[in-house]
Amino acid sequence: MILKLILTRVGTAALTLLAVSAVIFATVEVLPGDVAVRVLGQMSSPEQRRVFRDRLHLDVPAPIRYVEWLERAVHGDFGRSFVNQRDVASVIMPRLRITLLLSIYAFTLYLPVTIVFAVLGAVFHGQTIDLLVSTATLLAFSLPEFVFGTLLIVIFVLHVPWFPAMSLIDQAKNPIEFLWIAALPAITLTVRMAAYPIRMLRDNLIEVLDSEYVRMAVLNGLPAQKILLRHILPNALGPALNITALNMAYVIGGVVVVENLFAIPGIGSLLVDSISLRDVPVVEAAILLVSLVYILGNLVADLGAVLSNPRIGAL
Numbered sequence: 001m002i003l004k005l006i007l008t009r010v011g012t013a014a015l016t017l018l019a020v021s022a023v024i025f026a027t028v029e030v031l032p033g034d035v036a037v038r039v040l041g042q043m044s045s046p047e048q049r050r051v052f053r054d055r056l057h058l059d060v061p062a063p064i065r066y067v068e069w070l071e072r073a074v075h076g077d078f079g080r081s082f083v084n085q086r087d088v089a090s091v092i093m094p095r096l097r098i099t100l101l102l103s104i105y106a107f108t109l110y111l112p113v114t115i116v117f118a119v120l121g122a123v124f125h126g127q128t129i130d131l132l133v134s135t136a137t138l139l140a141f142s143l144p145e146f147v148f149g150t151l152l153i154v155i156f157v158l159h160v161p162w163f164p165a166m167s168l169i170d171q172a173k174n175p176i177e178f179l180w181i182a183a184l185p186a187i188t189l190t191v192r193m194a195a196y197p198i199r200m201l202r203d204n205l206i207e208v209l210d211s212e213y214v215r216m217a218v219l220n221g222l223p224a225q226k227i228l229l230r231h232i233l234p235n236a237l238g239p240a241l242n243i244t245a246l247n248m249a250y251v252i253g254g255v256v257v258v259e260n261l262f263a264i265p266g267i268g269s270l271l272v273d274s275i276s277l278r279d280v281p282v283v284e285a286a287i288l289l290v291s292l293v294y295i296l297g298n299l300v301a302d303l304g305a306v307l308s309n310p311r312i313g314a315l
Contacts, residue, residue, distance in 0.1 A: 020295070106186045
């Protein structure tokens with residue numbers, strides 16, 4: 001039953017990725033403006049533009065180019081950048097590596113922060129600690145990333161100079177230096193991501209804490225830690241895992257503001273620059289990779305929810 005469910009979810013994820021790839025290609029194809037004019041400039045001659053289009057097969061019908069692009073993409077070949085003629089993979093991978101490192105850092109902070117504050121809010125429901133947790137999450141949810149990140153810069157760069165103003169992650173010489181350089185953007189992402197899951201997980205935990213089987217476990221004298229890990233968290237994590245998957249996609253593809261604020265050369269800033277230059281191969285590859293991460297994140301969240309609570313798979 002579980003294996004069939006896993007195979008179904010994996011197949012659905014593969015079909016979704018295929019549909020997303022078609023949408024990405026079609027959307028980029030209908031972007032306004034002439035690629036040849038944008039890359040070669042307004043002063044380029046018609047002959048130069050014709051040679052450019054012939055070399056990149058831009059006059060070939062879009063469906064044929066989509067099939068050829070998809071075949072190459074499956075093998076990791078996304079073509080060459082229109083702007084600098086470099087291999088697209090060599091352009092994207094260093095940026096993707098930086099964003100992934102920052103994402104892993106932020107998620108390493110996000111998971112314990114979310115669980116600890118949600119448990120505190122649920123266990124001390126209606127008390128001062130719960131009020132503090134609710135107020136803090138409401139503030140974190142209300143403040144945009146650039147406001148919270150700017151506050152961190154003002155406090156921990158200008159007034160208390162503990163961290164650098166620019167997070168040049170690619171220049172970190174060792175893991176300790178990386179943790180120091182990337183601390184402020186990682187904290188900014190963590191706070192932004194954790195606000196809503198904390199509130200959701202807290203509400204779920206309160207509901208589970210009032211359930212009969214938890215009361216029965218308490219009456220039977222089971223240790224509180226065992227009740228929490230075996231009976232409460234697995235039944236309350238499902239919705240929070242789905243939000244975590246969305247946060248994963250946000251971190252990979254939606255950190256443009258944070259990357260610009262802290263001068264981080266990640267995949268988000270690359271995507272913005274490539275769209276402005278209409279560098280179609282880089283845009284297609286970057287969005288496809290972000291979509292892949294998003295779909296894989298949702299798949300992992302679905303499977304995690306099913307494996308942590310098999311009753312979900314039976315619904």
